[in-house]
Amino acid sequence: MVKIYRLENLSCTSCAAKFEKNIRGLPNIKSVDLNFGASKLTIDGEVSIKALEKAGAFDHIRVYSEKQKIKVVPFYQRRQTIETTFSLLLLLVGIIISFQTSETDSWAIALFVGSMAIGGYHMFWTGLKNLGAFQFDMKTLMTIAIIGAVIIGEWREGAVVVFLFAISEALESFSMNKARQSIRSLMDLAPARAIIQRAGELMELDTEDIHIGDILIVKPGQKIAMDGTVLRGQSAVNQAAITGESLPAVKSVGDEVFAGTLNEEGALEVTVTKRVEDTTIAKIIHLVEEAQAEKAPTQKFVDQFAKYYTPAIIVIAFLVALVPGFVTGNWELWVYQGLAVLVVGCPCALVVSTPVAIVTAIGNAARQGVLIKGGIYLEETGQIKAIAFDKTGTLTKGYPEVTDVLAQGAITEEELLKLAASVETMSQHPLARAIIKKAAYTYPSENFNSVTGKGAYATVNEEIIYVGSLAWAENKGLRIPEKARKLQESGKSVTAVFSETILLGIIAVADAIRTESPSIINQLKKMGISQTIMLTGDHPSTATAIAEEIGITDVRAGLMPQDKLTAIKELKKQYGHVAMIGDGINDAPALAASSIGIAMGGAGTDAALETADIALMADDLEKLPYTIRLSRKTLRIIKENIIFALGLKILALLLIIPGWLTLWIAIFADMGATLLVILNALRLMKVQK
Numbered sequence: 001m002v003k004i005y006r007l008e009n010l011s012c013t014s015c016a017a018k019f020e021k022n023i024r025g026l027p028n029i030k031s032v033d034l035n036f037g038a039s040k041l042t043i044d045g046e047v048s049i050k051a052l053e054k055a056g057a058f059d060h061i062r063v064y065s066e067k068q069k070i071k072v073v074p075f076y077q078r079r080q081t082i083e084t085t086f087s088l089l090l091l092l093v094g095i096i097i098s099f100q101t102s103e104t105d106s107w108a109i110a111l112f113v114g115s116m117a118i119g120g121y122h123m124f125w126t127g128l129k130n131l132g133a134f135q136f137d138m139k140t141l142m143t144i145a146i147i148g149a150v151i152i153g154e155w156r157e158g159a160v161v162v163f164l165f166a167i168s169e170a171l172e173s174f175s176m177n178k179a180r181q182s183i184r185s186l187m188d189l190a191p192a193r194a195i196i197q198r199a200g201e202l203m204e205l206d207t208e209d210i211h212i213g214d215i216l217i218v219k220p221g222q223k224i225a226m227d228g229t230v231l232r233g234q235s236a237v238n239q240a241a242i243t244g245e246s247l248p249a250v251k252s253v254g255d256e257v258f259a260g261t262l263n264e265e266g267a268l269e270v271t272v273t274k275r276v277e278d279t280t281i282a283k284i285i286h287l288v289e290e291a292q293a294e295k296a297p298t299q300k301f302v303d304q305f306a307k308y309y310t311p312a313i314i315v316i317a318f319l320v321a322l323v324p325g326f327v328t329g330n331w332e333l334w335v336y337q338g339l340a341v342l343v344v345g346c347p348c349a350l351v352v353s354t355p356v357a358i359v360t361a362i363g364n365a366a367r368q369g370v371l372i373k374g375g376i377y378l379e380e381t382g383q384i385k386a387i388a389f390d391k392t393g394t395l396t397k398g399y400p401e402v403t404d405v406l407a408q409g410a411i412t413e414e415e416l417l418k419l420a421a422s423v424e425t426m427s428q429h430p431l432a433r434a435i436i437k438k439a440a441y442t443y444p445s446e447n448f449n450s451v452t453g454k455g456a457y458a459t460v461n462e463e464i465i466y467v468g469s470l471a472w473a474e475n476k477g478l479r480i481p482e483k484a485r486k487l488q489e490s491g492k493s494v495t496a497v498f499s500e501t502i503l504l505g506i507i508a509v510a511d512a513i514r515t516e517s518p519s520i521i522n523q524l525k526k527m528g529i530s531q532t533i534m535l536t537g538d539h540p541s542t543a544t545a546i547a548e549e550i551g552i553t554d555v556r557a558g559l560m561p562q563d564k565l566t567a568i569k570e571l572k573k574q575y576g577h578v579a580m581i582g583d584g585i586n587d588a589p590a591l592a593a594s595s596i597g598i599a600m601g602g603a604g605t606d607a608a609l610e611t612a613d614i615a616l617m618a619d620d621l622e623k624l625p626y627t628i629r630l631s632r633k634t635l636r637i638i639k640e641n642i643i644f645a646l647g648l649k650i651l652a653l654l655l656i657i658p659g660w661l662t663l664w665i666a667i668f669a670d671m672g673a674t675l676l677v678i679l680n681a682l683r684l685m686k687v688q689k
Contacts, residue, residue, distance in 0.1 A: 005041040005052065008062040011173040013351045014138065015059040022055035023047075036355060038289035058126040080173070084166040087119030091159050098156055112159040116146065120162035138346040141314070148339040149663060152332050157663045161343065164664065168671035189260035190281050194225035197269070207259075207276040216270040218263045227279045228270040230255050235266035242280055242369065242617055284617075287371055298354050298379065298638050305350070313345030320656060336663070337656055343666035344652040349673035353641035357681040361634040364685050369617040370627050377613040379638075380596050382631035386531035386575040387524065387624075388568060388590070390582035391538055394600050394621070395550055396511040398583075400430050402438040404487055404508035416505040418442060420497045423458045423467045431493055431509045432456075435467075455495070466498050478503040491542025510542075513549060516622050521551040523625045531575055535564045535590065564590040581624070598624070630687045637684060641677040648673040 010016055013036055020034040029045040041052070041063070052063040060080065094111030101108065120142075127143025142165055149158035196205050197215040207225050210216070215231060218224050224237070236248035239261045248264055251257055257270055260281040276282065321338025325331040358375040365372050372378050389395050405413040421439035424432035426448040436442070448458040455468015466472070470480050470488070473496035480496070484506045488494045492510040496503060521532055533554040536543045543557035556567055568590045571578045580587065580594035591597030591612055599612030600619050616623045652669035655661040 001046065002042065002044045003065070005043070005049070006064045007039045007041055007056075008064070009060045009173055010036065010039050010056075011169070012059070012138070012348060013355060014348070015061075018135075019056045019059065019061055023052065026051060026055065035289055038359075040289055058122070058129075060122070078170070080166070080170050083118055084163070084170055087115045087159075087163050087166060090115035090118065091163050094159065095156065104153070109155050112155040115159040116162045119166040120146065123162070123165065138348050141310075141342045141346055145339040145342045145663065145666075148335060152335060154336065154663065161663045161667045164667040164671055168667075168674055189223070190276075190279065191223050191225045210272055210276065212272055212275065214272045216268075216272055218268040218270060220263060220265055220267060222263055224257050224259055224261050224263055224268075224270065226259050226270070226272045226276065227274040228257055228272045230257060230268055231271045232269040233266050235268050236264045238262040238264055239618075242284070284366060284371060287373060290373070298375075298642075302350060302354050302642065309347050309350070310345075313341065313347075317341040317345065333659060337659065337661055340661045340663050340666040341653065341656065343663060344649055344661070344669045346670045349645040349648075349670065349677050350642065352674065353645050353677045353681075354638050356678050357634055357637050357641060357684060360681050360684040361630055361687075364687060365627065365630060368623065368626065368688075369620070370623050370630075371615040371617060372627070373613050377596055378631050378634055380577065380631075381579065381614065381628060382635040384529065384577045384579045384596060384628070386533065386571055386577075387529055387579045387581065388533040388535050388571060388594070389552070390564075390580075390587050390590075391534055391536035391543060391546065392511055393583045394581055395517045395534065395552075396513050396546065398511065400434040400493070400509045401512040402434055402507060403492060403510045403512060404506070405438075406481065406483060406506040406508075408481075408503050408505045411504055413505075414440065416497055416507070419460055419465050419504065420467050420495070420507055422460045423448070423456055423465050426458070427456055431495065432467075434509045435495070435507060463499055465504075467495055470494060470496050472496065473498050473503060476500070481506065484508075489541060490545040491539060513546060514621060517550045520621050520624060524628075525551075527625060527628060529628070533567075533571065535559055535567050535580075561587070561589050565593050568593045598627075626687070630684070633687055634684060637680055641680055644676045644680065645673050648676070 010019070016034055016036040020032055023029060023032045023034075023041075023043065026045075026047055029043065029047060031044040033042040035041075043052075049063045049065070053061065056063065090111045094108045094115060097105055097111065098108040123139050124143055124146070127139040130140040131143065142161070146158050146162060149155075149161070190207070193204055193206055194210065195217040196203055196210055197217055202217065210226055216224070216226055216228055220235070230251050230253050232253065234250070234252040237251045237257055238248045239258065242258050242261060251268070256273075257268070258281065259276075259279040274280075317338045319338075320341050321335045323334075324337075325334035328334070354375075358378060361378055362372050362375070372381075392398050402417070405416060407413045407416045417435065417439040418441065421436045422442040422445045424435050425442055425445060427450065443460050445458040445460045447464075448456065450456045451468065451472075453469075454472040455466060457464055457466040457468075459465075466476075470484060474480060476498065478496070478498055480503070484494050484496075487506070487508040492508040495507045495509065497505050497507060524532060531554065532552045533556065534543060534547050534552045536555075536557050537559050538557055540555070540557040543555050547553070547555045556563075559567065564587065568578060568580055572593075572595065577595045579596040579598055580590045581598045581600065582591055583600055591599065596614060597612040598614045598616065600616055600621070614627060616627075648669050652661060652666060655665065
């Protein structure tokens with residue numbers, strides 16, 4: 001039986017690996033999957049929470065069932081913080097006594113031992129067990145160093161190192177929890193209980209007990225608990241949790257609503273359409289967690305490097321202790337220097353440098369309505385050199401709109417639209433719907449007739465009004481103005497409105513350009529992405545006209561899906577890293593072949609969630625520059641983190657040459673590097689759209 005658990009105090013990748021190994025050793029366990037980024041554990045097998053916590057006792061790991069709410073303990077109330085505080089008090093008193101008497105004073109030594117015992121007993125116990133099993137992680141190296149310090153009589157230094165290590169552990173745990181807050185905030189969005197109407201009765205149920213077809217009652221100011229469609233009522237719903245949009249969307253009968261969104265105004269009755277585990281917010285959480293578990297190429301390299309780095313540090317530490325000690329005879333100094341090398345060489349900062357940045361960036365993107373499906377895609381997006389756009393629904397709105405109205409003679413544009421809309425009321429043609437939508441209102445009409453290939457006509461205000469092609473109007477002997485021809489040449493669908501003897505006017509309809517498209521292309525060029533390409537199945541003249549208006553210079557029109565695929569392959573050969581942006585369905589081959597497939601997906605679009613590497617949940621092209629900016633900053637921060645992690649250690653190790661490296665400098669270098677990379681990564685939480 002597969003069960004999912006949430007974890008607390010999981011702050012170190014090596015500790016996560018050890019915890020997973022301990023669980024695999026438990027009886028009746030078939031499979032284990034530990035997601036460090038999301039702090040989530042999936043187990044197939046029978047096991048108790050008590051047994052799991054025992055397996056993670058070496059690092060204070062707490063285990064909660066998926067439905068159980070994690071009790072957040074304030075930093076100052078945590079046992080680790082309290083123990084560290086007592087350790088500090090004993091250390092300070094010991095230092096004061098040692099300065100007044102000497103470091104070998106029995107009271108001072110007793111206080112140093114007490115400080116080490118309180119602040120480091122968990123570390124010692126784990127380190128000794130690791131040493132027995134020849135497992136060399138950070139706690140093993142620290143344990144060897146502290147034992148060595150005690151043997152050579154450096155009680156004060158040993159106690160300082162234990163205290164600083166305890167501080168670094170506490171702060172690292174706090175910082176990692178901060179980085180994971182984006183997931184926790186998503187998990188807390190949808191309420192756990194909701195009011196349901198069944199068989200005419202109102203009842204409050206857990207969301208797990210709500211079925212498809214139940215009627216959900218949502219009062220003003222309440223969060224919607226389940227995905228569904230509005231049965232009764234109208235309201236403004238804030239969908240920021242799903243789409244990242246701040247402006248509320250108006251919802252009325254038949255509209256789709258999503259779990260975790262906020263009903264701001266009117267009361268709604270919603271027919272539930274999905275189980276709690278299948279809601280859009282549940283899918284988003286799952287995808288974000290899977291993305292945070294996906295290792296980026298840099299992280300894989302760092303993990304592989306760390307495998308050889310740790311044994312190498314142990315060998316170097318022994319050489320530092322033995323070789324100069326043998327040559328100079330000053331064993332105490334060089335054994336001490338060797339112990340300091342062990343401490344400064346802990347790989348924790350290096351190992352955590354990449355995952356903490358990936359976790360933070362993907363979590364931030366999810367809050368902004370951008371789903372990035374893994375660290376590999378985050379890194380790849382930061383390197384793209386060219387972007388290919390589908391036209392319809394990406395650069396344009398995806399549906400026809402009236403763009404030009406040319407009234408002839410004394411008739412006004414408003415009157416022309418009313419007459420055309422009055423005729424088209426009975427038509428099902430997409431262009432007819434665009435005209436009806438544009439008109440303020442219509443006149444009563446009768447005797448509607450549709451003429452295949454030409455248009456339609458009806459009696460309006462006791463006169464027959466025709467709405468159709470320019471050729472049809474010409475056949476009636478009417479003269480078409482030159483401007484109408486130019487509109488047609490620009491790729492627009494041009495309709496003539498006329499009576500038996502008079503041309504009343506011209507209406508042009510087109511798939512309207514998104515208002516933000518030109519500024520987005522301009523922003524991308526300013527960001528250094530000069531190559532923007534349009535790939536479309538539309539007519540070349542239409543595509544060229546739209547491309548000129550938007551600012552795209554490379555247009556490839558009249559393409560079938562397989563032609564788009566071929567075009568993407570050619571672009572990759574030419575530019576290397578190429579992104580493709582489409583609707584996630586008819587562009588699937590091109591999306592799959594590109595370096596990064598980005599889907600323009602309206603809120604809750606399953607195709608967008610499933611097919612692309614990145615999904616823009618609000619169907620909002622303005623989130624593209626934000627995504628690229630976030631990816632580039634993540635890449636920069638990962639590089640900075642690796643430099644910080646290795647640079648501080650190298651600087652500390654150079655202090656061996658003049659013999660200045662001390663244990664407390666070593667722990668400061670290790671702790672400083674770890675905290676520096678975590679705090680540096682947390683800057684990604686501030687990247688905004």
